[in-house]
Amino acid sequence: MSIEDLLRETLSDMAHEEQPPPPGRFLRVHGGRSRRRGLALAAAVAVAAMAVGSTFVVEGLSSRVAVPRGITEQGSDEALVGTGRGQITLTVREGLRLAQVMEKLSASTGRPVEEFWRAAEDGRTLGLPAYAKGALEGFAFPATYEVSSESSPGELLAAMVARFNRAAEDSNLVDGARHVGRTPLEILTVASIVQTESTNKRDMPKIARVVYNRLNHTPEMKLQMDSTVLYGLNKFGIRASNKDLKSRSRYNTYARLGLPPGPICNPGADAIEAALKPAAGSWLYFVTTDPEKGTTKFADSESEFFKLVEEYDKNRHRGIGENRGPGGRGGAP
Known part of the structure; x- marks a missing residue:
């Protein structure tokens, strides 16, 4: 009880x-x-x-x-x-x-x-x-x-x-997790990544879809989220350094397949809902192209992804988004 x-x-x-x-x-x-x-x-x-x-x-x-x-x-x-x-x-x-x-x-x-x-x-x-x-x-x-x-x-x-x-x-977390073929802890872990990577709740279901598409990708694809790497190193920031990406932490989703071993933050109800009910789509990447406005765009292919990175760089050079990079390399270069 x-x-x-x-x-x-x-x-x-x-x-x-x-x-x-x-x-x-x-x-x-x-x-x-x-x-x-x-x-x-x-x-x-x-x-x-x-x-x-x-x-x-x-x-x-x-x-x-x-x-x-x-x-x-x-x-x-x-x-x-x-x-x-x-x-x-x-x-x-x-x-x-x-x-x-x-x-x-x-x-x-x-x-x-x-x-x-x-x-x-x-x-x-x-x-x-x-x-x-x-x-x-x-x-x-x-x-x-x-x-x-x-x-x-x-x-x-x-x-x-x-x-x-x-x-x-x-949110019917336990039954909902079973419905999507995940454990409740895995759903909460996805929700924590979604919470950390999102600039607004509108994009949360799409970011959740990117996470699942990468987890389910054939051949196997790593999540490559900077947020998980930084959590494992007890660091704060937007982008992990090249040295960070060589970490042997269990939260290094550049080096390890699948989800990290647990949540990386305490997500709210919207992020949990997104993890249980992701949007429909084939996206594999996302880039916060205009952090000042909270604009995040999604891409299916690597070529589309690099175009979004170029858009982000243009905004950055105009002084937009100096304090925030494109996000995790599930959504950034």
Whole structure:
């Protein structure tokens, strides 16, 4: 059962409460298997992650509702509930790497970033789906969060995962992945590449199609995306250098066939939708010919591709796009 499911069940139980029990009965955890379940319950009930439009409210339940009965474990009498004193509005935009998300959470809450990394180590406690394989990258869903100053790093990350789980359910990610012959993690990996390589959501389904066309190309064709190379080297930028392209990283899609081993950022709903429902087309290349206007063009052949590169170079020489190259060499020379 996911954290969001536990929360939903808890709130449902509360609807039938007449009086709350003493705080000492709220949540008790004990070692071993009970402790693991207790931690999951703690994340579920200590964080109210409720959708309000595109905003998720993350705060201690004690500031919102009566304490529910019947969710106790044997052991300590300590109540794991935030006080809900004060709130911070935190917006996590699409396409941030997990390291960037952690820094943002640290800066917004004043907690050391190391606390967030420690909290990320136990994927089951955070409610990660099994296909995440315990890794949080790609599953810290971008959204606006109203964060309680009393929420712990684990609670905040659990709320982000709960928000991802809801988005996955809304997009029918698991069944949709099966329909296109991919695993859910592969779909999320494609979505992360699409998110990183796109200048606007309009082009996302086409960029997803380029990724799939390259993966399915006969003879086999490498993805050759600079974004994956840079991620593997923990670098930021638009274009990988020739030295970068010689990296032995598992994310070097110039040297290795197929997808990288996991997501390279935390994609939003539009990128996930594009990965599940790519546009129809035979494109193998794309070039952001006019970065200032966000114009990306697509090509089926190498000769067409080089014409698009020439167009990009003309714009660059006119002073357009000085800060952004053509993109990944799935879409750039």
